[in-house]
Amino acid sequence: MFEALTPVSEMLARNLDTLSRQPLLVCGLLEDNLPGLLAEAGPAPRVFTTDFRYFQWQQGQGLADIEFGASPGARPAAGLLLLMPKAKAEAEYLLAACLPLLAVGAPVFIAGDNKGGVKAAPKLLAPYCGQVNKLDSARRASLYQAELTTLPSPFILADWVNRYAMEEEQLQICTLPGVFSAGHLDSGSRLLLNSITTLKGRVLDFGCGAGVIGASLLKRHPGLELECIDINALALEASRLTLAENRLEGRVYASDGLSQVNGKFDHIISNPPFHAGLKTFYHTTETLLSSAVDYLKPGGSLILVANAFLPYPELIEKSFGHCDTLAANGKFKIYRASR
Structure with missing residues (x-):
């Protein structure tokens, strides 16, 4: 079910040099073994998923650092890669839940299908990042990059x-x-x-x-x-x-x-x-x-x-x-x- 790389991950595979400079926290619409690609290229990522099926599959693959739940644990992260979910409101939620784990200056990436709302990345990141750049676009997918400049408030699920x-x-x-x-x-x-x-x-x-x-x-x-x-x-x-x-x-x-x-x-x-x-x-x-x-x-x-x-x-x-x-x-x- 998750074996084949999605077009989004195929596009991301062209950017592994940039994405693997630090162990990223990866979340959002995870549909393949992108975490394995990142681990082969550099430090193994930490994965947070709200999808129990994906969680079980990755555990079966031997991925150790994966969390399933409504929000990630409080452990600090070096950077974030958000794979754009179907609902924009869910993307806002995931950013609010994950970005407090980063330090100011940490890299933030958003990737997704061009028809799946990824073009909203600059607006989504505007409250947290000073400048958002489009790093790549291929396979009808895009990758945006930014640097965290404003640390958000601690995440409180009840607010959502x-x-x-x-x-x-x-x-x-x-x-x-x-x-x-x-x-x-x-x-x-x-x-x-x-x-x-x-x-x-x-x-x-x-x-x-x-x-x-x-x-x-x-x-x-x-x-x-x-x-x-x-x-x-x-x-x-x-x-x-x-x-x-x-x-x-x-x-x-x-x-x-x-x-x-x-x-x-x-x-x-x-x-x-x-x-x-x-x-x-x-x-x-x-x-x-x-x-x-x-x-x-x-x-x-x-x-x-x-x-x-x-x-x-x-x-x-x-x-x-x-x-x-x-x-x-x-x-x-x-x-x-x-x-």
């Missing part, structure tokens, strides 16, 4: 939490930059929630995002044993905050698909992702549809919302032998299958 109300459920949803459903309840999740009438037992919120579905289910069906999983550390942190804000209890943890899940559930409920970075990405959901039956108790059900054009009924039928459509509107459909 936004909230919105779900009035029907009387819930406050806590969100963080780049997390799905960050500013409002999306219409797919609303259709899903309105389609679920009775629920009991052990429930898994697969791809929990900001905790909207899990918190709503707990509010509507007290007594559920809820578990929330995601691969994104910011989503997991947002879900924890959402549950705490509403005095609800559930277990929230990182899982690559269902790999870190134990035991069987009465229900698996999901508004599954189909975007990863700038690409459409169905693998996670297809794996869920094919393997969910093994994680359900007899009589247990899988319920999910999906864009109407996606070919999920066929995949569900292949695994479960049937697929019911609970609800539909112009854009979304709610599917259910029972073991």
Whole structure:
């Protein structure tokens, strides 16, 4: 999955002399073994990722200095390389979280796909750096370089939490930059929630995002044993905050698909992702549809919302032998299958 170098890393490979002068803290949209390239050229980088799948893959590669979480540890860093994430707000968040670890005069680099927002690098760095230079541009990607001139305030995660109300459920949803459903309840999740009438037992919120579905289910069906999983550390942190804000209890943890899940559930409920970075990405959901039956108790059900054009009924039928459509509107459909 992460084996081939992205065009961004191919462009960065032309600049290893500059990038490997000091051990960089590398974060953002990590999609390949760029840290290995940097380690071969100079001092090994320190990697911070919010992506649990990438974290596990790099640990399997033997990369020792890698952190997974909502923010990096407090250890000082010699320089920063930010690989531009999909959401500009997430880039702002990562800069605020990482730059306090640097000293004034440290190098700061931002690289990314030209269609992925990297051209905003000078504006993103303006609060921290006096001058921003474009160092290279190739393979439809660009690299910007600057020097830290203004040390930012220490990072406080609570400063980045936004909230919105779900009035029907009387819930406050806590969100963080780049997390799905960050500013409002999306219409797919609303259709899903309105389609679920009775629920009991052990429930898994697969791809929990900001905790909207899990918190709503707990509010509507007290007594559920809820578990929330995601691969994104910011989503997991947002879900924890959402549950705490509403005095609800559930277990929230990182899982690559269902790999870190134990035991069987009465229900698996999901508004599954189909975007990863700038690409459409169905693998996670297809794996869920094919393997969910093994994680359900007899009589247990899988319920999910999906864009109407996606070919999920066929995949569900292949695994479960049937697929019911609970609800539909112009854009979304709610599917259910029972073991």
